[in-house]
Each structure stands twice: as C-alpha cells, then as structure tokens.
Amino acid sequence: MTSSREDRLPLLGEDDREAAVRRLQEAYASEHLSHEEMDLRLGQALAARTREELATATASLPEPAKAPETTATIAAAAGRIRRGGAWRVPRFLKVHSAFGKVRLDLSRAVFEHGAVDIELQLGSGGARITVPRDAVVDVEGLSTGWKDLRYKPRRPSRPGGPEIRVTGAVGYGRLKIRHARR
Template sequence: MSPETRPAKRPETRPETRPDVRSETRASDAEREQVAERLREALAEGRLNMVEFEERLEATFKARTHGELVPLVRDLPEPGTLLTPGAAVAASGATSGAAVSERGADGGWADRVGQGPATSKGAFAFWSGFRRRGRWTVGRMFTAAVFQAGGEIDLREASFEGREVVIRCFALMGGVHVTVPHDLDVEVRGFGIMGGFGEAGDVRSEVAPGAPRVVITGFALMGGVGVERKLRESEKRRLKEERKRLKLEKKADREERRDE
C-alpha cells in the first residue's frame, strides 16, 4: 500500500478529566490540626527542616480547602514508617515533646475509659432544656429525650464508663445537639420523620488509639438530632498560641532584615 492510500491516523482522545469535588470542599479546624500534627511528626523524624516545617505549618493554618491541605503532606509517609528500629528510638527520644501531642501517644483516652461509674445515664427536657458538658462520665447506655425543648451533649472533655457506649436520642418537636472530639470513634444510626438525624461534615474522622466507640441512635419527629466534631478547648488554645508564635517570629525576622 502506497503512502498516499494509507488511512489517516485517528487523533488520540484523552479521557475527560473531571474536577475533584473533594479538593474544593472547605477544610475544618480539626482537619487543619491533623495536618499540623503530621508535620510535627515529620519534623521529629528529620524529614523536614525547621524552615520547611514553619512554611508548611503557616500554609496549613491559612488553608481554606482540602485541595490546599493535601500538597502539604503529599510527600510525607505515615509517621514512624521507613525508619530502622534504632533511628525510630533516637527520633522519638530526642524530640518526644514535638512528636507526641499533649494528650499522649494514646490520645489521652487511657485514663478516660472505664475509670469510674457513670455520673449521668440520661437526660429529659419538656418545654425547657438540658446540658451535659465539661468533665462528666457517660454511662454505657445514655438516653436523651426532648419534647418541644432542646438538649446539648458535649463529649469533648467527657469520660466513659465503658469502651462501648450507646447514646439514644429522641427529639419530638425539639432538638438535641451532640458535640464530639475529632479523634473519637463515632457511628450515627438514627433517622428522622419530618425532621433530621445526622452529622455535620465528616464524622468518621481519624480515630485515636484507645478511643471508645460511641453509637448514636434514636429518631427525630418534627425535630432534629445533630452530631458535630469540634476541637477541644485545649487544642484551640494550642493552635492559637502556635499562630501567635509564628506571627511573632515573622515580625522579628522582618525587623532583623530591616536592620541589615
């Protein structure tokens, strides 16, 4: 077959690339803190120097979407991997303060699970409200019911009677709001009838070792039961202090450059 009679090659077609919806999703404070902790681990293991760490940490606190957070840890393996036993011991021993969070390697759950009897196993509100927050011990079975009322259950500083906890929420023309820390193992099973029963954002977050398992179930009739992850007050203070420290360091650096 002569070159003139050969059929022309069809142009290559590339598959259509769709934008990553997840990358455009707004990042939460808990997710920013998870990335910051990953960076601290990388600094402790010698994968990042101090300049790289501070640059990425500042970008983490400024990030508004998941797409801005992912590149900051894309080149970092999971903490503790690819290290020889001797190197791992040396890294953890030399920088234990930076590598381990203030709550300890197990997330601080060891002294908060099964250490005492429940201080509360239920709550009820009719034309009023109830609140369970701060330092309290949740029973293995906790039942909350509201009728034309509201209730607040905050588990961020709570202790737990057992490793497995079931929280039953019943809302009739009212609402119950459940706040949980980002490292708690949570499963939501309830349903709503002319109402809502569910979580705000991603409730299945990164679970800390030793964390109890909490199942939130029940129903809402012409009302709502909401589950939301929030940082602990101690974590908020730590983030605030870290931002302040970075700001002061940058200010001092600018003044030093001006003096030069």
C-alpha cells in the same frame, strides 16, 4: 441435735460465702486486715453456717465498692437539656425531650467504657452533640422525621477513641453531631 433458734436461721448459700471471702481478701489487699486476722476471719467465714455467723466474720470491714452506674436517663418535657464539661458518661445514656433543645458536649467528658450507646427520643426541637475529636460515631440506628441528620464522619486522629452509637428517633427537629476541634 440443733437448738430451735438455729433451726429458724436461714442457712448460707455458696454465693454468700464467696462474697464474704472476696470482701475479706479485698480488705487484706487494701491493708485493713493483718495476715493473722485475715486467717482467723477466713476460717470463721468458711465454717459459718448462718448469715449471723458470716456477719461476725465480716464485721467492721469497709463496705464493698459499688460498680459505676451503667445506665442514666435525662428527661425533660420542655426546656433545655445541657451536659458539658468533665462529666461521667454512662455506658447507656437515654435522652428524652418532648419540646426543647438538647445540647450534649462529650468533648471533655470522662468515658469509663470504650463504647457508649445514646438513645434519643426527641419530639420537636433540635439537638446538638459534640463528640471527642478521636471518637467513632455510628448513627445507623437513628431515624429522623422532619429534617435530616447533619453529621460528617471523621477519621480518628489517633486510635483508642470512644465508640459512640446514637439510636432512637428525632421527630420535628434537626440533630447535628460534630467532632470537637481540640
């Protein structure tokens, strides 16, 4: 018969156990654990019945690496929005501006994903996006109100460039998209 304390502790699910085993394997692969300690802790994790017992098996391990952010929002009611230089471009980028100019320079940006979706929601004021020389740009999901889009598609100079999809709406400003020269 189990004690009343064990009855109050929640039992482990298979997902919790699998996550602990992955953490132990990653710690062993990055040489934070010796082979003997890995075997000992793996046995503890597999035999654990409660979260408390599982926590003992993973104690003093480095925290698991977080996945990079996949969505970011840049917003301003008025004023300028500027991004340039070597900045990390998320998988989904939302840009919202009621009044003001938007300048996105992706020519030296770090792309962690092969495809990037940029959603524009612009009231008035123009926007200029500079894309890498070898980027493929898709503007099919973009609607413009007052002025037309200015973009001249370019054949990529080399394969493997990022695919950039621009969607959303531009109200009373002009959107200019150009490829970087270098």
